[in-house]
Amino acid sequence: xxxxxxxxxxxxxxxxxxxxxxxxxxxxxxxxxxxxxxxxxxxxxxxxxxxxxxxxxxxxxxxxxxxxxxxxxxxxxxxxxxxxxxxxxxxxxxxxxxxxxxxxxxxxxxxxxxxxxxxxxxxxxxxxxxxxxxxxxxxxxxxxxxxxxxxxxxxxxxxxxxxxxxxxxxxxxxxxxxxxxxxxxxxxxxxxxxxxxxxxxxxxxxxxxxxxxxxxxxxxxxxxxxxxxxxxxxxxxxxxxxxxxxxxxxxxxxxxxxxxxxxxxxxxxxxxxxxxxxxxxxxxxxxxxxxxxxxxxxxxxxxxxxxxxxxxxxxxxxxxxxxxxxxxxxxxxxxxxxxxxxxxxxxxxxxxxxxxxxxxxxxxxxxxxxxxxxxxxxxxxxxxxxxxxxxxxxxxxxxxxxxxxxxxxxxxxxxxxxxxxxxxxxxxxxxxxxxxxxxxxxxxxxxxxxxxxxxxxxxxxxxxxxxxxxxxxxxxxxxxxxxxxxxxxxxxxxxxxxxxxxxxxxxxxxxxxxxxxxxxxxxxxxxxxxxxxxxxxxxxxxxxxxxxxxxxxxxxxxxxxxxxxxxxxxxxxxxxxxxxxxxxxxxxxxxxxxxxxxxxxxxxxxxxxxxxxxxxxxxxxxxxxxxxxxxxxxxxxxxxxxxxxx
Amino acid sequence: xxxxxxxxxxxxxxxxxxxxxxxxxxxxxxxxxxxxxxxxxxxxxxxxxxxxxxxxxxxxxxxxxxxxxxxxxxxxxxxxxxxxxxxxxxxxxxxxxxxxxxxxxxxxxxxxxxxxxxxxxxxxxxxxxxxxxxxxxxxxxxxxxxxxxxxxxxxxxxxxxxxxxxxxxxx
Amino acid sequence: xxxxxxxxxxxxxxxxxxxxxxxxxxxxxxxxxxxxxxxxxxxxxxxxxxxxxxxxxxxxxxxxxxxxxxxxxxxxxxxxxxxxxxxxxxxxxxxxxxxxxxx
Numbered sequence: 001x002x003x004x005x006x007x008x009x010x011x012x013x014x015x016x017x018x019x020x021x022x023x024x025x026x027x028x029x030x031x032x033x034x035x036x037x038x039x040x041x042x043x044x045x046x047x048x049x050x051x052x053x054x055x056x057x058x059x060x061x062x063x064x065x066x067x068x069x070x071x072x073x074x075x076x077x078x079x080x081x082x083x084x085x086x087x088x089x090x091x092x093x094x095x096x097x098x099x100x101x102x103x104x105x106x107x108x109x110x111x112x113x114x115x116x117x118x119x120x121x122x123x124x125x126x127x128x129x130x131x132x133x134x135x136x137x138x139x140x141x142x143x144x145x146x147x148x149x150x151x152x153x154x155x156x157x158x159x160x161x162x163x164x165x166x167x168x169x170x171x172x173x174x175x176x177x178x179x180x181x182x183x184x185x186x187x188x189x190x191x192x193x194x195x196x197x198x199x200x201x202x203x204x205x206x207x208x209x210x211x212x213x214x215x216x217x218x219x220x221x222x223x224x225x226x227x228x229x230x231x232x233x234x235x236x237x238x239x240x241x242x243x244x245x246x247x248x249x250x251x252x253x254x255x256x257x258x259x260x261x262x263x264x265x266x267x268x269x270x271x272x273x274x275x276x277x278x279x280x281x282x283x284x285x286x287x288x289x290x291x292x293x294x295x296x297x298x299x300x301x302x303x304x305x306x307x308x309x310x311x312x313x314x315x316x317x318x319x320x321x322x323x324x325x326x327x328x329x330x331x332x333x334x335x336x337x338x339x340x341x342x343x344x345x346x347x348x349x350x351x352x353x354x355x356x357x358x359x360x361x362x363x364x365x366x367x368x369x370x371x372x373x374x375x376x377x378x379x380x381x382x383x384x385x386x387x388x389x390x391x392x393x394x395x396x397x398x399x400x401x402x403x404x405x406x407x408x409x410x411x412x413x414x415x416x417x418x419x420x421x422x423x424x425x426x427x428x429x430x431x432x433x434x435x436x437x438x439x440x441x442x443x444x445x446x447x448x449x450x451x452x453x454x455x456x457x458x459x460x461x462x463x464x465x466x467x468x469x470x471x472x473x474x475x476x477x478x479x480x481x482x483x484x485x486x487x488x489x490x491x492x493x494x495x496x497x498x499x500x501x502x503x504x505x506x507x508x509x510x511x512x513x514x515x516x517x518x519x520x521x522x523x524x525x526x527x528x529x530x531x532x533x534x535x536x537x538x539x540x541x542x543x544x545x546x547x548x549x550x551x552x553x554x555x556x557x558x559x560x561x562x563x564x565x566x567x568x569x570x571x572x573x574x575x576x577x578x579x580x581x582x583x584x585x586x587x588x589x590x591x592x593x594x595x596x597x598x599x600x601x602x603x604x605x606x607x608x609x610x611x612x613x614x615x616x617x618x619x620x621x622x623x624x625x626x627x628x629x630x631x632x633x634x635x636x637x638x639x640x641x642x643x644x645x646x
Numbered sequence: 647x648x649x650x651x652x653x654x655x656x657x658x659x660x661x662x663x664x665x666x667x668x669x670x671x672x673x674x675x676x677x678x679x680x681x682x683x684x685x686x687x688x689x690x691x692x693x694x695x696x697x698x699x700x701x702x703x704x705x706x707x708x709x710x711x712x713x714x715x716x717x718x719x720x721x722x723x724x725x726x727x728x729x730x731x732x733x734x735x736x737x738x739x740x741x742x743x744x745x746x747x748x749x750x751x752x753x754x755x756x757x758x759x760x761x762x763x764x765x766x767x768x769x770x771x772x773x774x775x776x777x778x779x780x781x782x783x784x785x786x787x788x789x790x791x792x793x794x795x796x797x798x799x800x801x802x803x804x805x806x807x808x809x810x811x812x813x814x815x816x817x
Numbered sequence: 818x819x820x821x822x823x824x825x826x827x828x829x830x831x832x833x834x835x836x837x838x839x840x841x842x843x844x845x846x847x848x849x850x851x852x853x854x855x856x857x858x859x860x861x862x863x864x865x866x867x868x869x870x871x872x873x874x875x876x877x878x879x880x881x882x883x884x885x886x887x888x889x890x891x892x893x894x895x896x897x898x899x900x901x902x903x904x905x906x907x908x909x910x911x912x913x914x915x916x917x918x919x920x
Contacts, residue, residue, distance in 0.1 A: 622916030625841050625849075629741060633838065634750050645754055654820050658828045665832050665855050669839025674848065681851045690857050691828075692915075695869055700882055704861075707886050712854065714894050719897045720847055723904045731911070733842045741841035749834040756830065761822045767873040779880050787880050795889050801891035805898035 003071040006088050009046050009098060010137035012039040013105075015132040021039035025125030032123025033116070036130050039110040043133070044102040047095075054095045055508050060071030064513040067091040067207060069143055069193050084204055087143035092509040095362060097140040100368045101277050103145040106135045108272040111376050114485035115268055115383060125165060129272070136277050140284060145194050146204050148285070152190070152249070156183050157279050162273060163265040175261035182258040186248020193241030196234055198225035206288065216297045221296060239293060239300040243286060243307075251284030251334045252341060253311040257316035257571055259334055263326040267379030270326060275375050276368035279336060283340045284362060290357060290511060294349035301508050305345020309440045312338025314568070316450035320457065321554075321565040324388045325378050328458050329371070332414070336367050339444065343429040347511065355435070359428035362505040366421035369500060370413040373493035377407040380482045380490065381462055390458070394466035402487050404463050406494035411459045413497045415452035415532045421501035421531070431524045446526045452535030460543035654694055660687040672729045678717050687710045698768050825866035846900050846910045850893065857889045859909035 016039035024032050044511045059065050100461040109129060116125055135154035142148035164176030177261035194204075201220045202208045213235065216465075223237035244255075249261035261272050271278070286293065286304060312335040319331035340360045348357025380403045385393055397404040411420035426448065433441040506516035542549045554561045563569070664684035671677040685708045692701035733741075779787045832855060839852030861882045868878025904910050 617920035619919040622919030624912060624915075625737075629744060629841055632748060632841070634745050636744070636751060639751060639755065654824070661828060662835070664830055665835045668855065669835060669843065669848070669852055674845065677848055677851060681854065684855065685858070688862065693867065695865060697865060697869070698881065700865060700879060702825065703883060703886055707890050708854075708858070712890055715893060715897060716847060716851065719900060722844075722901055723847065723896050723910050731844050733844060738842050741838055744841070745834045745838040745885065748837070749830060752834075752849075753827070754832055756823070756826050761871060767869050770876070770879070775876060775879065778876050784876070785877075787884075788888075790880075790884060794884055797888065798891050801895050805894045807899045808895070809898040 003088065005046055006050060006070050006090065006141070009043050009050070009102065010134050010141065012043045012046075013130040013137065017127050017134060020123045020127035020130065024127055025121075028120070028123045032126045033109070033113045033454070036126035037106070037113065039130065039489040040102065040106045040109045040133065042104045043137070047098040047102040050090070051099050052096050054090055055092075057088070057230065058438075059092075065092045065508070066513070070329065072143060082147045082198065085144050086147050088141045089143040089206065090141075092513065093158070093284065094140045096361060096365060096509055097284060098137065100365060101133065101136050101140065104276040104368055104372050105129070105136075105272055107372060107376070107493060108268045111271075111379070111486050111489045112266075112268045114483040116380055117483075121165075125162075125266070128158060128161045128165070129269075132162065132273060132278070136281070138438070139281060140221060140379055143206055143423055144204050145198065145206060145209065148288070149187075149190065152187065152245070152281065156180060156187070156249075159183075159262070159273050161264050161279055162269045165265055165269065167532050169264065172264040175258075175264040176520050179258040179262050182255055183248045186245050189241040189248075190245020193238045193306060196238035196241065197224075200227065200234055200238070210289065212289050212511065216296075222627065223298075233297075235292075235297050236300050239289070239297050240303060242280075242289065243300065243304055246282030246285040247307060248282070250279050250287075250337050250341065250461075251311075252307050252338065253314050256311065256315070256334055257574060260327050260330045260567070263324070263330050267326065267382060268377060271372045271375035271379070274330065275371040279333060279337055280340065280364050280368070283337060283344065285359065286341070286344050287361065289356065290344065290347075290626050291349060291359060293344075294347065294511070301345055303345075305342045305437065305440060308341025308343075309443045310338075312336070312342065312447050313443050313450075314338075316447045316454065317560075318567050319454040320450060320565050321561060323390045325381070325390055325393075325458060325462065326375075326388055328454060329374055329378060332455065333367045333371060334372075335447060336363070336371065336414070339426070339429055339447075340364055340367070342440055342444070343432055348436070350590045351512070351514070354516060355428065355506075356432035357511040358506045358509055358516050359425065359432050363425035363429055365503075365505070366413070366425045366497070369493055370422060370497040372408040373406060373410040373490060373497055374414070375466050376486070376490055376493070376596045377403050377410065380486055381407075383482060383486070385546060390461040393462045395464065397463040399409045400482075402490060403482065407459065407463070409494045409497055413457045414455050415536060415613075416448055416528050417531065417532060417536075418525070419498075419501060420582075421497055421499070423525075424501040426528055427525050430528055431521065435522065445531055449535045450533035452532040453539050457541035457543050460539060464544050466546050476556060504539040650694075657687055657690045657694060660684075661691065672732070674720055674730055675717075677730075678713065678720060681716070682709060682713045685713060690779075694796055699770060699775060704705055822866060822870040825862065825870075829859045829862040829866065832856075832862070844911050844913060846903070846912050846915075847897075849899070850896055851914060853896075854889065854893070858884060861885055 004184065009106040014349065016036050020028060020032050020035060028035060053059070054068075057436040059068070068090040070088040070090055072085050075084045075086045077083040109126070112125065112129070116122060118172065119125060132155065132223070135151050136159050139148055139151035139155060139177075160176045160180040162181055164172050166172045197209065197213070197513050198204045200223050201212045203209050203212065212218045213224060215221060221235070223384070224238070225233045227234040229237065246252075256560035259274060259279070263270055265273075293304070310557040315338065319328050323329045343356045343360035343363065345356070347354055349357075377623060381393065382388055384396070384400060387393075413420040416423045416426040418424075430441060430444055430448075433444055450639065508515075542553070661684055664680045664687060668677050668680035668684060671680060685704065689701045689704040689709070692698075692704060778785070780791060782788060820897045836855035836859060839855065843849050843852060864878040864881045864885070865914065866878075868876065886906055900910055903915060907914055
């Protein structure tokens with residue numbers, strides 16, 4: 001595991017970004033995709049080999065997976081002991097994320113060869129994708145909390161660029177701005193949290209920080225616990241603020257408003273960023289700092305758990321009413337990330353208690369596969385139908401067989417039907433929740449049922465319901481299903497969605513590095529599967545064929561339906577707060593002060609000089625005798641002063 | 647009261663009255679002539695002080711040169727017959743008060759000092775002036791002398807250039 | 818009373834300030850020039866008087882007087898040349914009208 005190999009993993013996409021960004025339009029207008037895909041293939045192969053090396057060959061020492069700092073150099077030194085070091089850190093979760101990020105990115109790159117074909121800014125698209133991949137890889141390999149913040153911001157920028165890719169559409173521009181501003185606002189909390197934590201721990205380095213803040217005898221932990229504001233310790237503040245940053249990036253309630261709007265970007269982008277990789281950055285951050293959360297600050301961990309659970313339920317309810325297929329998938333993502341968050345929240349540290357941690361990471365892994373598959377399949381459907389709305393679709397199972405089959409596999413996976421991957425990861429999460437917090441367990445169970453319901457509502461509406469009527473042109477002229485470049489990733493991801501469930505994840509990833517042997521409890525498995533099957537059944541009855549049943553059910557639950565359809569008015573609340581309160585109470589007075597007082601001060605200075613000079617210029621009359629008189633007066637004055645007075 | 651003193655008082659009166667009339671006369675020629683008399687009075691003063699050489703230089707240069715030059719320029723620039731305009735009352739009052747005040751001030755400054763003689767002056771002959779002015783040792787004024795001659799040359803050339811009529815450009 | 822230095826200084830000071838008054842008051846440029854001549858002459862009397870009554874051994878005052886007379890002549894000539902030039906442009910030599918160097 002030489003540093004060069006591992007450093008190449010993020011550097012290959014960076015090189016691709018620079019080459020395509022600088023020269024793409026001129027030289028690589030058509031072949032930009034090939035270059036991007038090739039560099040990603042290299043990265044993916046290197047990640048797989050690193051993962052093989054780490055997990056099976058050399059990572060394990062005495063049965064515990066070690067944190068290996070492959071590379072470390074000091075970038076900026078603030079004080080002795082406090083410096084920003086850049087480096088590459090390998091530990092179970094970062095290696096897992098390397099595999100996930102590079103692999104899903106590779107699938108998206110291949111898919112985009114077909115989806116984005118004919119786009120004018122084809123190479124720019126690939127350069128942005130490479131930038132994103134570089135930033136995400138840098139994020140997961142960070143050794144230092146400041147380094148992760150830098151890459152965090154870079155990921156935000158890449159997301160901004162990609163959401164706003166169709167910059168001619170005002171809705172896309174607005175959505176990219178919204179995403180950036182909301183996550184930036186959350187990052188303010190993140191930064192303050194970093195400062196609090198590093199101030200008390202007197203270091204920015206992850207390993208040292210975690211070690212100091214979890215060792216109950218360390219002076220740093222003592223200072224972090226005793227310092228505080230409003231009765232809450234500084235450590236709790238720091239962790240909560242860091243979590244705020246993570247919640248923004250992972251679209252947890254109430255910082256979730258940007259995720260549905262982010263669907264304005266191209267669909268492969270949604271698959272990569274807003275399903276599999278960027279949005280799990282928040283979960284990754286909590287997982288990275290998990291020892292501090294679990295051992296020193298269980299209060300913050302409870303907040304994490306509840307936020308995750310509420311977000312997942314909230315999103316699931318809204319997803320039942322949305323008609324844009326990408327929005328349904330967006331809310332589904334928010335819901336599944338909520339699962340990952342609360343799985344971390346209910347977890348303990350060390351051995352058996354760390355089941356939640358392993359389950360969360362396992363779900364991250366499987367979710368990346370089937371959510372990317374869902375998005376890519378939705379992209380294929382949109383590519384065929386030229387519309388996002390469910391109302392325009394139906395009966396596509398005959399026209400798009402490959403897409404149909406893989407989409408079905410993904411829906412079954414997310415609904416938690418055995419023996420697909422989603423079943424295993426969800427079952428572990430629910431087991432962990434059952435053992436620590438029954439309320440969250442109940443919420444999660446109900447959400448599982450809702451998940452199955454809305455996913456199959458989506459499935460049936462797209463592929464069954466009614467026969468597909470092509471708008472405008474006759475059937476024969478309509479183009480076929482997607483090209484090979486789009487079908488291949490679907491097939492690969494479909495296979496993975498089936499088999500990844502059987503990976504003994506606990507052997508590799510666990511809260512303390514030791515292998516966690518989780519057994520399969522049949523009793524625990526029954527409840528989620530039952531809820532899932534009930535959800536599927538209800539969806540089948542309501543949506544398999546056209547019927548008036550959905551409308552009657554919506555009517556019966558009028559209030560709740562309206563609220564859910566309007567996303568519970570959260571956007572309106574935000575708009576109200578910003579427009580009415582912030583703009584009027586803060587913005588307008590500030591603008592007034594700037595325009596009148598600051599400008600006024602400067603203008604007054606200028607006016608003073610100008611008026612003064614106008615007054616004084618009268619003295620320059622051009623008349624010699626006037627000058628002579630004043631000369632004389634001056635001489636008299638000097639004589640008086642020097643002879644008589646001094 | 648010796649004759650010497652009386653002569654001094656007469657000459658002084660001549661100088662001051664001529665000067666006062668020169669600056670206040672309304673007709674310009676009269677003003678020039680009063681200036682002339684003033685210059686002659688000053689030459690007389692130099693004679694009384696027994697500096698004959700300076701008196702001669704005064705008459706030759708000032709009276710015979712400068713006043714004549716002034717009269718010529720009056721010819722060139724003045725519409726003969728009309729009177730000079732009077733200054734405004736405010737201007738003359740202010741200037742008069744300033745001059746008077748300054749005069750009193752300076753007189754007071756002068757009066758404060760005790761002037762005592764160093765050694766009496768000997769005869770002032772042209773030979774003595776020449777030997778002492780134009781020697782190369784300490785106290786000699788040969789360099790300023792030469793510089794003044796260059797200055798006179800420059801002034802001559804300057805006057806000619808400034809007062810020259812330039813022909814208007816032929817279109 | 819013996820005529821001494823103070824008497825001569827009185828004469829020169831009075832003459833000087835008569836010249837100052839004339840310079841400040843007169844409107845015609847040539848009459849201003851005449852006032853300047855009066856001032857210069859007052860200074861000459863000063864130099865000569867001091868030389869006679871205070872510094873008997875040296876003749877520096879006399880020399881200065883000679884130089885001043887020469888330079889005054891040169892300066893008068895240049896001034897008149899300028900006045901003639903101005904007369905050509907303005908066709909009058911009122912000093913109140915020659916104020917184009919104002920703001």
